Amino acid sequence: MSADRRDGFRSEIREAGDPPEATARVVDAAGTEDERVVEAALRPRRLAEFPGQPRVRDQLGLVLEAARRRGTPPDHVLLSGPPGLGKTTLAMIVAAELERPIRVTSGPAIQHAGDLAAVLSSLDEGEVLFLDEIHRMSRSAEEMLYLAMEDFRVDVVVGKGPGATAIPLELPPFTVVGATTRAGLLPAPLRDRFGFTGHLDFYETTDLVTILHRSAGLLGVDADEPGITEVAGRSRGTPRIANRLLRRVRDWAQVHGEGHVDHHAAREALALFDVDDAGLDRLDRAVLQALCRRFGGGPVGLSTLAVSVGEEADTVETVAEPYLVREGYMSRTPRGRAATARAWQHLGLTPPVDAPQQAALPLADDGPGRLEG
Template sequence: MVHLEKLACIPHSCSVERSQIVLRRGLAAKDLDGMLKSFTRQTDLGHRGLAFYLADMSERRLFRLFGCVSTAHYARDHLDMGERLARELVAVGRALEELTLIDAAFAENQISWTKVRLLCRIATPETERAWLDRALLLTTRRLEREVTGSERGRLPNADGKGLPEVRVIRRFHLSPLVEELWVNVVNLLSERAGAALKDEDVFRLVMESALHEGVAERASDVYKVVVHRCPTCRQHEIPTADGPVPLAAADGEALSCGARPADAEKADGEVLPLPTPPALRRRILARDGHRCRNCGLKTSLHAHHIRPRSEGGPTTPRNLVTLCTSCHALVHGGCLEIEGEAPSNLRIRAVLTANDRDSADATPRPRVPDIVADVRERGTRVPRLVAPAPKAKARPALADLVGQDRIRKSLSCSVRAARNENRPLPHILLTGGPGLGKTRLACALATEMKSDFHRTAAPLLTKTSDLVRLLTRLRNGDVLFIDEIHALPRPVAEVLYEAMEEGRLSLPDGPPLDLPPFTVPGATTDPELLAKPFRDRFPRLEILDPYSTGELEEILRRRAASLATEITPLAVHGMARACQGVPRRAIGLLTVARDVAMARACRRIEEKDVREALEGQGIDGDGLDLNQRRALEILRSHAGFSIAMPSSMGYV
């Protein structure tokens, strides 16, 4: 596979120096997914990399290999990114392919990423130079005002006031047929006028003509499309006056999935199952909440046969599922696979095509030395920062965890029982101080049950629709981990009550939606903040205890090994004693001590590095910070008296 590379210089957010990144085209789907997940949206480097690779994914339609109907759908599910931001990044990435001057100015740190976004909305290759010169003179706010008051392709205003033109915006999304009719109308009216007319002029002429002549209402015609399907090769064709026109495999399968056969019998006399009657289709859509069961879209919905009618699949509610047009095409195109029975025993997963699997296996992930050597051979500057695709982290199992032996033993027993009875785990409430490993414990439960792990936090679920979108994407046996579950708003919590206890959702515009069996591990630092009805939904309550010094030492050794860093026994023991039994603190202290060691060009953490790290954070050998030591002094000086302690003192 040939990879096209682009060397982009990205301004660093905290330094005058600039970093560089190699942007590579033609990556396999897995490598492209890894590159996208390696970028952060907090820096200009991250925005530029995301724009480049999202535009590349959109151009090559690779989002279909992940079971998604668009790049925005992929970004929402795999990058936890808003669809609006994803679409904007795709547009900017495409525009920068043509606007090379703007891209070069950004690489030289002459303009910010915000100005790049604004210029990509207004500039064309012909007007790029004028708009770039304008951006170098104006502040971001004045540039935004001027861009808002102009149109794409126009030159910037000479007066510099940037006052917007008073206009009303009306947008249309046209099908290919309507677009062809519109082009014909534009050409016809332009020919009559003797000059090229703009869309606005044509629209005005059509409206004036309609108002002048009046619009006669009439009953709509009924059209019938006949599709021929070869029973041997399954090729679909549409008969026309000029001969048969072949259809794409995905379009043909999607059409024939719900079509009525012209002949009720096959060639061999076997009776075909009947297509979906309109009444049954309405019933299926209402059962699924009038949403696509894959992407959640609420428009252009079909009733899809899980087992195809051509293979003898019956037209029954258990064999029908609601899909949107795009997801329907993905299924028949072989990029989505649906198994089980509707509505609760469904499993929808993305399927990589054979070509992509071969290319992913044959194309090794680029390593930093290889890229740097290649850049040197081509005589260009060596990039200071290269973002390789990260390796996928394996989810931990219960046996891989350290500490919490009592809880792990009890949960292992519950896992074996659930497997033997082919049922999901009961809902579990995990309590304990911050940093004790509640998230890893919930992830290990999903690994043991061989289920998908979904993670969210209660402060993110501000509306009931946020929770409904999560619940409708769950499959049989999935694990939905909710962190800080005590912070759920009351309306959202009430929706979760019904889903956890009864396995369904009550929808305001239709009958209740049945949910597949699932497990909710909830995490909280204070279970008393949960309402009693909410606590009663959790059959199991597990309280995580602080870790022993020996357990923390084992966690630190494993973490140091993953960082390819040596650590002495005395350094391990000193850090474990100073962490107050909290693994998160131990890992944070290890990071600081490693930085101290690396500052003297040493990959071995010694006891002196730990002492320096503790001193730098104001922590003594027992793990007490300055506020906690002050609290102890106050307690000693007021022994036998009742005193009020400020919250800033923390806990001792």
């Protein structure tokens, strides 16, 4: 196909299938974008600066270095894990390490094949396409993405009815970085097209201390080691939560203290914002309270549990449940969610004599019951 004709098809795609909400934005991964939001300012910009996740970091570093030496775009990358662990940050780092621009969009914004075709047709060679929440793409867009990832082309349908013709549009080599909190919901054909899959797990407290020291320096927060350690220990193993709590402790220290984040300021601020000594917040405790007080420890279905705490089922499953299961406060059973002895103890309650003892499903179990977030 000639260059003029190909450009013409790309123009048609943009006009027909590129609504504003589906348009990907181009981000300079190495720039600051004027630090529009605090979270963006706190993101590491290179793989060497990324703390924690040593296995994923080393594996991804190998993939990127090999691609650089070959002079070709790396294999497509899939990052999975609970929210707030650094999937978006790693996607930005991939582009920065490759010294290529990154185009950012999300699964919910790609609801038609035309939306995806408009994004793909405007990619340059070696560009990184970041698809957040990739498991929420429409089925028609997923099928188009299969071909684009494997053969670097999309089929453009011209005309309607019996006279419609599919014309292949060649794409320059590019790299897809997909992020998902629910890898089990990805169809197998899409999952298999990713050359590298990395699962991010919760961070150790020592890694969070390192992150918070760096964040305190960037934010200009005067903090000592006991104060940082106290915040890190209540951050549920999640950097996003740790950075958010650090900012709230800073606020408390500026208003009620002397502007210095120490152990006392951290404890008082976190108590004000309903974060207890174990790092459980209002939603976590509400889930445990419902399990123990309303349902006698369970088992109870996820939907019923979510209604009882006034939240969506997805919120309970992706926000509260991963940490509660990991820390042994709740178990997932074939019959539903159940409270463990540690949950009763944390709430200061005595479990009933006939409370069922349920075994938790393994977190790494693959298939429909897999817990990804």
